[in-house]
Amino acid sequence: YTSVTPYTTLPSVLLVGPSGSGKTALVTLFERGPASPDHPEPAPTHTSSSPSSTELSISPSHTYKTDLDSAAATSTKKFLLIDTPGHPKLRSSAVLAQLRSPEASIKVPHSGEKAPLRAVVFLLDASTLSSDDLLPQTASYLYDVLLSLQNRFHSRKGSRAPASVPVLIAANKMDLFTALPASLVKSSLEAELGRIRSARSKGLLDSGVGQDDITEDKDDGWLGGDGSEKFKFEQMMEFDVEVEIIGGNVIGDGPGVDKWWKWLGERV
Ligand code: GTP
Ligand code: MG
Numbered sequence: 001y002t003s004v005t006p007y008t009t010l011p012s013v014l015l016v017g018p019s020g021s022g023k024t025a026l027v028t029l030f031e032r033g034p035a036s037p038d039h040p041e042p043a044p045t046h047t048s049s050s051p052s053s054t055e056l057s058i059s060p061s062h063t064y065k066t067d068l069d070s071a072a073a074t075s076t077k078k079f080l081l082i083d084t085p086g087h088p089k090l091r092s093s094a095v096l097a098q099l100r101s102p103e104a105s106i107k108v109p110h111s112g113e114k115a116p117l118r119a120v121v122f123l124l125d126a127s128t129l130s131s132d133d134l135l136p137q138t139a140s141y142l143y144d145v146l147l148s149l150q151n152r153f154h155s156r157k158g159s160r161a162p163a164s165v166p167v168l169i170a171a172n173k174m175d176l177f178t179a180l181p182a183s184l185v186k187s188s189l190e191a192e193l194g195r196i197r198s199a200r201s202k203g204l205l206d207s208g209v210g211q212d213d214i215t216e217d218k219d220d221g222w223l224g225g226d227g228s229e230k231f232k233f234e235q236m237m238e239f240d241v242e243v244e245i246i247g248g249n250v251i252g253d254g255p256g257v258d259k260w261w262k263w264l265g266e267r268v
Contacts, residue, residue, distance in 0.1 A: 010055065011268050012080040012106050012115035016095065016145060017123035018138050019047065019086035022172045025250045026123060027054050027083045029257060034065070048085040051095075051109040056081055058268060064261035079268040080115055082106060091141070099148035102155040102162040119267045120145065121168045121260070126185050126247065127176040139192035142169070146193075146236060146243070147223050153239040164240040168263050171245060175252025182247035186233065189245075194231035197223050 015023050025045045031054050057076045084095055098106050098117075105114040122142055128134045145167070152162055171185040180188065200221050224235035233243040246259045 009108055009113045009115040010078050010080050011118045012082055013119045013121060013264060014082050014106055014117060015121045016084050017086055018141055021086060021123045021125045022250050023083050023123050024048055027081055029250050030056055048083060049090060051082055051084045053080045053082045053109050058265045063258050077268055096144055096148045100152050102152055104163045104165055117165055119166050121170055123170045123172050125173050126171040126179040127173040129180050129185060129188060135188060135192050139189055140196055143193055143196050143223055149241045150239045166242040166267055169245040170260050171247040173249055174247045174254040175249040182245050186245045190231050197231055
């Protein structure tokens with residue numbers, strides 16, 4: 001049987017990532033366009049304390065700037081970009097719980113409605129990623145996001161697999177000379193996710209219990225393929241989770257946001 005989905009709201013994209021990575025700055029840029037005399041750079045931002053959503057228009061064949069110029073084009077699709085606070089105490093477990101839900105829908109902030117979830121953007125600061133503290137902190141948040149999506153795959157009812165939710169790892173602040181290139185962001189994260197994976201599985205063995213009241217066998221804390229020695233993002237395809245890493249920047253000179261915009265346009 002097919003279930004009725006009473007969506008009245010637009011498709012949504014969830015924007016997550018550590019505090020200070022530039023999520024709110026990115027939403028502001030998408031919303032009002034690049035710097036102009038009216039809107040000087042840098043776009044004002046503030047530390048977020050609660051989620052918020054912004055309606056955006058996109059057409060997959062256009063660049064971000066042409067979309068702004070031709071917002072009335074017939075091929076334009078609308079979607080909600082949901083900004084979330086990155087602070088560890090504010091990244092409510094609700095976000096992760098929602099990612100795990102087989103429904104693939106997300107609560108729209110300040111509205112009782114649920115919107116179909118089409119994609120997740122994990123924004124990180126590539127200019128500080130090589131620091132001893134920030135790599136583990138960033139990777140452990142990413143681990144939880146990917147594990148939630150992986151566990152979602154197992155939560156299907158009957159034979160119908162839940163709709164897949166792709167993940168864009170957006171490596172921000174490429175305008176700064178300390179920024180790691182996307183290829184190094186990828187390999188550093190893979191190595192760190194692998195470390196977290198073996199540390200967590202040892203912890204689980206030592207304590208004899210899982211972190212949650214998880215009863216289902218497959219619903220464990222091991223990210224990626226069973227028996228794999230090294231973690232690779234490609235392993236997430238086993239759970240129908242596509243992961244792509246693309247560099248960019250919200251402020252300053254660099255590749256900008258066009259590739260992220262295009263990725264979104266192909267998925268909303
Ligand atoms: P939380 O709300 O705490 O989760 O943080 P956030 O991810 O929303 O970060 P926010 O958008 O507030 O940006 C943090 C800082 O990074 C601000 O000072 C931004 O101006 C700056 N920033 C954002 N993007 C870039 C970028 O591409 N390059 C540089 N150099 N700075 C950036
Ligand atoms: Mg913010």
